[in-house]
Amino acid sequence: MKRKIIAICILLILICAGLILSISMSPTKEINIDIAQSPRKPVIIVTVDSLMTEPLKKAIQDGKAPAFSFLVNKGQLYPDFISSYPTMSVTIDSTLLTGTYANEHKIPGLIWFKEDENRMISYGSGISEMWHNGLKNVALDSVIRYNQEHLSKDVQTIHEELANRQLQSASINGLLFRGNVQHQMNVPKLISLVNLLPEDLEMNGPTLLSLGALSQYNPKNDRHKLAWDRLGFNNDFTINELKFLIQQDKLPSFTLAYLPDADAEIHKSGPNDLKAIEKADASLQQLFDTYASWEEAIEEATWIVLGDSGQSFIGKDKESSLINLNDVLNNYSFWERKNKDAQMAIAINERMAYIYVNDDTIPQAEVVDTLKKEERIHFIAWTEGGINYVASPQSEQLLTFSPNGPYIDPYKQTWTVDGDVTILDVTLAEQNTIQYNHYPDALARLHGALHSQEGNVLIVDAKPYFEFITEHTHDHAGGGAHGSLHKMDSVVPVIIAGTDEKPPFNRLVDLKEWILQLVGGS
Numbered sequence: 001m002k003r004k005i006i007a008i009c010i011l012l013i014l015i016c017a018g019l020i021l022s023i024s025m026s027p028t029k030e031i032n033i034d035i036a037q038s039p040r041k042p043v044i045i046v047t048v049d050s051l052m053t054e055p056l057k058k059a060i061q062d063g064k065a066p067a068f069s070f071l072v073n074k075g076q077l078y079p080d081f082i083s084s085y086p087t088m089s090v091t092i093d094s095t096l097l098t099g100t101y102a103n104e105h106k107i108p109g110l111i112w113f114k115e116d117e118n119r120m121i122s123y124g125s126g127i128s129e130m131w132h133n134g135l136k137n138v139a140l141d142s143v144i145r146y147n148q149e150h151l152s153k154d155v156q157t158i159h160e161e162l163a164n165r166q167l168q169s170a171s172i173n174g175l176l177f178r179g180n181v182q183h184q185m186n187v188p189k190l191i192s193l194v195n196l197l198p199e200d201l202e203m204n205g206p207t208l209l210s211l212g213a214l215s216q217y218n219p220k221n222d223r224h225k226l227a228w229d230r231l232g233f234n235n236d237f238t239i240n241e242l243k244f245l246i247q248q249d250k251l252p253s254f255t256l257a258y259l260p261d262a263d264a265e266i267h268k269s270g271p272n273d274l275k276a277i278e279k280a281d282a283s284l285q286q287l288f289d290t291y292a293s294w295e296e297a298i299e300e301a302t303w304i305v306l307g308d309s310g311q312s313f314i315g316k317d318k319e320s321s322l323i324n325l326n327d328v329l330n331n332y333s334f335w336e337r338k339n340k341d342a343q344m345a346i347a348i349n350e351r352m353a354y355i356y357v358n359d360d361t362i363p364q365a366e367v368v369d370t371l372k373k374e375e376r377i378h379f380i381a382w383t384e385g386g387i388n389y390v391a392s393p394q395s396e397q398l399l400t401f402s403p404n405g406p407y408i409d410p411y412k413q414t415w416t417v418d419g420d421v422t423i424l425d426v427t428l429a430e431q432n433t434i435q436y437n438h439y440p441d442a443l444a445r446l447h448g449a450l451h452s453q454e455g456n457v458l459i460v461d462a463k464p465y466f467e468f469i470t471e472h473t474h475d476h477a478g479g480g481a482h483g484s485l486h487k488m489d490s491v492v493p494v495i496i497a498g499t500d501e502k503p504p505f506n507r508l509v510d511l512k513e514w515i516l517q518l519v520g521g522s
Helices: 002-016 053-061 066-074 089-098 127-133 135-150 158-164 189-193 227-232 235-247 262-269 275-289 294-300 364-372 442-450 508-519
Strands: 043-048 076-082 111-114 119-122 169-172 181-186 200-205 208-210 254-259 302-306 322-324 344-349 352-357 377-384 387-391 399-408 414-419 426-428 434-436 457-462 467-469 491-497
Touching (some): 043 508, 066 275, 111 352, 119 127, 158 508, 235 275, 352 364, 364 377, 364 457, 387 442, 457 467
Parallel strands (some): 043 254, 043 302, 169 254, 322 467
Antiparallel strands (some): 302 491
């Protein structure tokens, strides 16, 4: 469940232990910020989980989103920014903060199989799936290992790069926050009592690290005390922390703040849900009201408000809308904690999935042919000998592609391409140019996912309106889901106000370098 995953893990283990959660006020931390260090006005990114362009426009048109309307009128709305792939929060966050795709930052998805440890990595999902993968593992993976071990050491987060430039930064409720400053976390006693997280927990983060009940600055911010407040992983906690920094005149050069609440509503109600946007707008209004006027807000800071992924409708009829990969691949055995020597492991990321063929005696072509019989799958992809292969139930041919070559796409990336380009809805136009249609920045994003991890891995991507499941997977039938390469899941709005500068391309992967230019520093 994306940004609520830490809280869900903690709540579930406490419920199973028969405990009632009521956490006293967490110790607050000092704000060690020297605003004199900042050569330019601060930059604030507010990520609104699952914010999508058409519902946003509808809410503005209906007069239900005055804060969003203000930002659009005073700044610039970019309606079609391209997310990462798979379109799942941790991969997107990693792309946003490192300026790289998954082949470089090495976070393949919300769920993936770590071959050298022979186990499934899960940063959180449905309750059954978390239980199946081990609650303690999920908690440790999402809170600690994601930042300290899984994110590649060969890339730098924006927090690390700013620190190298002698500039300060903050993260509020972001799950990816790796930085250069060591922070002592406040692990509630009930959490350490059941051995979900260690009692003595130190994490490296930005100058200011706010993470729900684990770390906070505002002494009056109590939006983590009860179970239904999800231990602070909610809009109100994030807003209260950010307001406190503004009121104390302690905004660093860069702040990243997450508003997580919309995700669950849209998963349940579908992509056209406007209540989630109205709630996010109310949060933005609180922020702007902290200033003497809303105009002062964009005079004092550069605001970047963005979505992370879109969502596709999933049909209500589970039999027709859900693709059960256990059934599709029913001739094989599947990894479980009690069956670690199975032939395959399947990691479901809603509308895409990784399939790991762990038995060397199984021909890959046999698996591909089996998957091609499922018409609700749009494509199957794998890599071999440095070349990426893509097959489809709708085509008798293959598409092959690899970086570097005679074809150039709109983002100045060059490619060698051969075969049936219609599988990814790619157009090879005049002067060896590539045009993307329903699968934006398809080659770079798919290449990123294919080279994000070790092992014999296949990717399957569903057609719109369909979602993958396995025996333990939580589904979103009748609501919304994401994960796929399709533009329904991949295109998000970005609103920029408080600067006339413009990003070089309409991709989240390009925002990091652009923000570094905005904030300056040596």
